[in-house]
Amino acid sequence: MSAVRPSHLAGIALLVVLAVLPALPGMRALLFPLTLTNIMATLAIAWNLLFGYAGLLSLGHSFFFGAAGYASAILSKSYGIPVPVAMVIGAAVSSGIAALVGLPSLKLRGHYFVLVTLVLPAVAYQLTNALDVLGGHDGIFGVPPLVRDSYAVYLGSLFLMLASLVASAFVIRSRLGVEMISVREDEEAAKALGVDTPRVKLYALMISAFLSGLAGAYWAHLNGVISPSVYELEKASMPLLMSVLGGKGTLLGPVIGAYVIQTLFESLKIEAIATARLFVFAAATFAIYRIFPQGLMGVLRRVIG
């Protein structure tokens, strides 16, 4: 029998604390912000899989987040499809769009893919604002919840984050993951090593979009509403900031980054400087990146030795 590592034990202990903490008396107020944190952590995990491991920079992951949210909301509200099924279909829709977008743009050299991802949320914002079938400016209200009990919703978000983490770990350790890393390191060298780089990049994008979609769908059902504001800059920037702060190209970095940023957002009531908060976080994140390129994970590793 293999020995249980101290880090595994610490991880399990942390999970138990996370699962139990909001259920304790006087801690119910943490349920919603922590649920949001888990959703944003899932989005950051998805973004990091693409950038941290395949080296593909996306500035528009809010598109995949929002598209799945809209699809899941419509399917569950208008067609009565059970919420979990609608969420998976919504995520598959995001993944499918990612394939359609990725097929032409990932073959281009240079920064075209980045530009395409930058444009996607802007287009989606205009479209959802303009189309009545998508609720127009006000969005879609009355999106059915996954479950009624808020603690169960919280546990569901924790499970979603964990499942995304496990899925990421599985991908990274698979042959696809190794090929993604080779593309990140040097695409030309990867080609010479026989790596089908367009296919690898496409799969990475589709998986990342699927996980982002799950997060977005969960978010829509949590709030009971989804509107064009989902495509605004903040949602697109957050996974980037969270991953860089936590440590891009590491499994746990995005989760740590998400918890730090969301905690500062929600608990310390930085809304007082709401208009500037994105700027403040971006500046702080990149300052940390300059000092610790491996993010908080790098700091942790140094401390632990």
Place this chain on the structure above:
Amino acid sequence: MSEVLVTRDLRKSFGGIAAVNGVDLTVREGELTAIIGPNGAGKTTLFNLITGFERPDSGKVYFMGRDVTGEKPYNLARMGLIRTFQIVRPLRNLTVLQNVLIGCRVRGLGPEAAEESLRAVGLWEKRDVLASLLTHGELKKLELARALAMRPKLLLLDEPLGGLTFSEAEEVTGAIREANANGTTVVLVEHRLRETFRIVRRVVVMNQGRIIYDGLPENVAKTEEVVKAYMGGRGWVLGT
């Protein structure tokens, strides 16, 4: 011996300048061939055209009897047409062993192929070291090990001795000779002629995108056009 590589009237221009200007080259199974020539002769472009990193303007490339003109580099690599680069391209944040294993996995080979190739170039002891921590000479060896581990049918080496010390060059030429002795067909582009001519049996000289000599190493220096290409006709001593 069967033909492993054939190019027919291969041409490629950049901005009106012909980098490769009608190259007909045939490489047979088991050969160890050097392509030499002054800077800008078109040697690396020829490699790029053969391995799919550039599309030819016209002409054909045949690998193992199959027309592979314009085929994607990764498809050619999977078929066993493997190349290295003049400027080393390590996967810097991976270990030496991980660098080599990627190609093995793609070709459906086990880790023993990686070990064998790393031992052949003398890098096995450094298998757990990050590629970013290697010296230039070690990176050149890593590049060769990655290629050898993929068990190539045809191995194209772009300046494998560039920047190496004499002892490193000795190790690398030994590994190349061994791979060739084990049945790998090798074509290498090289400027270090002394070491190169010791191991090859055929030399192709390129100048201004064309092949101007194709024959035995010992006759290269006796060919007037080759001497002109290198030294502007002022004489040339190879010292082989």
